[in-house]
Amino acid sequence: MLYKVLIVEDEVFMREGLKNLIDWRSLGFEIVGEAEDGLSAFEFMKKMQVDVLISDIKIPLLSGLDLIEKVKKELKNPPEVIIISGYADFEYAKKAIQHGVVNYILKPIEEEELVDTLIKVKSKLKKRELIKEGESLLALERSFKETIENSNIKIENGVYVGIVYFKEMSSWLSLYFDERIENILSRIKGCFELLKKEGLMYEFSEIEGKYYVIATSEEDIKKAYQSIKNMVDFATEIVFAFSRKISKRAQFFDAIYEAAYSLNFALFYNQTGITFYSSSLPNSKELLYSKEYDKKLILAIEEDNQNLQKIVEEMMEDIKKGKYQLDFLRTYLSFVVVSISSYFSRIGLNLEDEIEWFSSLRLEFSNVEDIEKSMLKFCEGILNKFRQWKTSLSNGIMSELEKYIKENYNKNLTLKSVAQKFYLNPVYLGQLFKKHYGMYFNSYLQKIRVEEAKRLLMSTNMKIYEISQAVGYNDTDYFIQCFTKFCNMTPNQFRKKYRKV
Structure with missing residues (x-):
């Protein structure tokens, strides 16, 4: 997952310079918007959740400091803030610090200072996520217990904990506002109410577009899935991700983990429909290792034979067919990267930047396509260095x-x-x-x-x-x-x- 950044700066060339100063994605960030005044920036943040706000102090309509104050007061999840300014004014800096900004950076902006600041921001965001996750889990547990107590469900007979997710939800939230999104959410809520009356499924919480549910049998889950497909006919990609069956309340947190893992697994492989958590690998890991993709990629780089993209695509096809668990897949990707890097490091290529870049992304891949793009970019980076090395060597x-x-x-x-x-x-x-x-x-x-x-x-x-x-x-x-x-x-x-x- 990449953290979302909004840049607020009234000078176009400054915005462009800031966008091109560093490789944002390699640091775990993406620029999702720009604004040239404070009011436009605030309206943007009302519509889209932003993780990082980078703003100049002196901007039209609403100053940088006033924008920060408004954001902190009125937004439910205010972003972390970095202030940029051409003025080394102590009073400005003091007020910015009072508003809790991460850093006050003076123009011209140095690449190193911006990178260091973003690393601090990333650390703060991750801590915030952990706190939020802990609070969410406790809230989920309370809702789960209340739902069990207020229904006829007997947990000792076994229940499934699941997450219902509409893959279009993120686009709905970003494209539609006010009445349209309210209508969509209302219809979805009505579906869950009907499923509850029929005793097929019990929704006990909703967090960021994920609906947490309880069901007592696989048959009920299948019926509920079909009902939602029929009732929410505007949703074409629905995922039902479920845990294994549990029979004790103490197993709730394990079940939530399994449901979340099942959802991530389905999203990673672009699956829809019903999926249940499985602790076993669908395919033996030796099968993937036996294909020796690391050696094939090394050979393609050495021979510069235009097969690089084809081999990466073949590797991704094998991964898609194998439906490997995500933990193993991350381990396997690390093996491939280390194998390739070690080989070319032995002939004197310095690949620290490439390894660091890929490692920073490894835990944040959201789907197979992300891996394919990143692996190809990694190999092409080595290929370019290898070409330069060959030229200097042959001379x-x-x-x-x-x-x-x-x-x-x-x-x-x-x-x-x-x-x-x-x-x-x-x-x-x-x-x-x-x-x-x-x-x-x-x-x-x-x-x-x-x-x-x-x-x-x-x-x-x-x-x-x-x-x-x-x-x-x-x-x-x-x-x-x-x-x-x-x-x-x-x-x-x-x-x-x-x-x-």
Whole structure:
């Protein structure tokens, strides 16, 4: 989940500069709105929940300080506030602090100071969420107990705790206001009243568009789902997320966790309909590991073969088919990222920024599409660095490679052994040779060996098998074959023709 930011600044170029100063998403924030005066900003926040307000002090119609005061008094969930100003005025700063702003930043805004401030804001927002979550859970428990006591439900016979969620709810709340949204919510409430009368389902609380319910059987849940689909015909994507059956009030918090987990699972995989919590993995985790997507992605980056996006898409398809539990999925993604990063770090790439960026997002993925975009961006970031590294490498390493091969041509050299010596990938080294010399590594090595063999044939009385061994061939027949290929004559023919007297 990204925290929502509203920027209030009357100068357009300042707003644009602030938007482009940092990578907001990598820090866990998204800019959802802009305003050039205080009144417009307040009206925006009345309609949309904003987590962070960044405002200039001097703005038209309603000053920054007056806006903060109004927000604190009149909004149910006021945002955290960051003040920006071109004035190093102590009185302004003092008043801002009295209003509880997180920071008073002077223009021109430094990237580092803004990032540090946002980190503080994020910490405050997370603490606020924990407090709110605790309060909500206690309120839910009270409502649950009251509903059980005021109905004919016998918890000892077993009940399911669930969450009914309309996936369109967020768009309804952001697009419609006043009468239209009131009408929608009223119709939904009427559905739950009817379900209660029929004894199919009991709604005991509503928090941020999530309706918490009790049902006594899977059959009742299915009937309730069908009834809501029929009655709330304007909702096309409805999720019923339920816990396992509980028979004691003390199990309530476990049941709430399971229902919430089931909902997150359904939303993550873009599912609708009825889902029940399951503690087991639908598919063995070994199945996903066995596909070795980390190795496939490494190879695609190394070979720069345009398959990167295709491999990421294949990985996501496997994840969708497998319906893996979210905790395991986060672990698996960490494994893939660490595996790729470790490999390329060994050749000297600095990937700290990429790893930190991906790690900051890992726990906040809301659906498979988020993972796909982030994984592709992560791999493309490494690919770009790898391309730069290859360019700088190829400019300076070929002379070292050439020297090493000429000094060691008579040893058991292979593309792999030379690549290891220079901390290179064999595939990349092969490409480098082809590009630089117009031939592959083995051909280049044979050329060096044949040149030395020619020298020995002309200047010594060494036998053919001795020359073969001296230049690195243990198999004399193979040496003769290679020599003939390069010189269009056998070693003996060459010696007779060119030997020095």
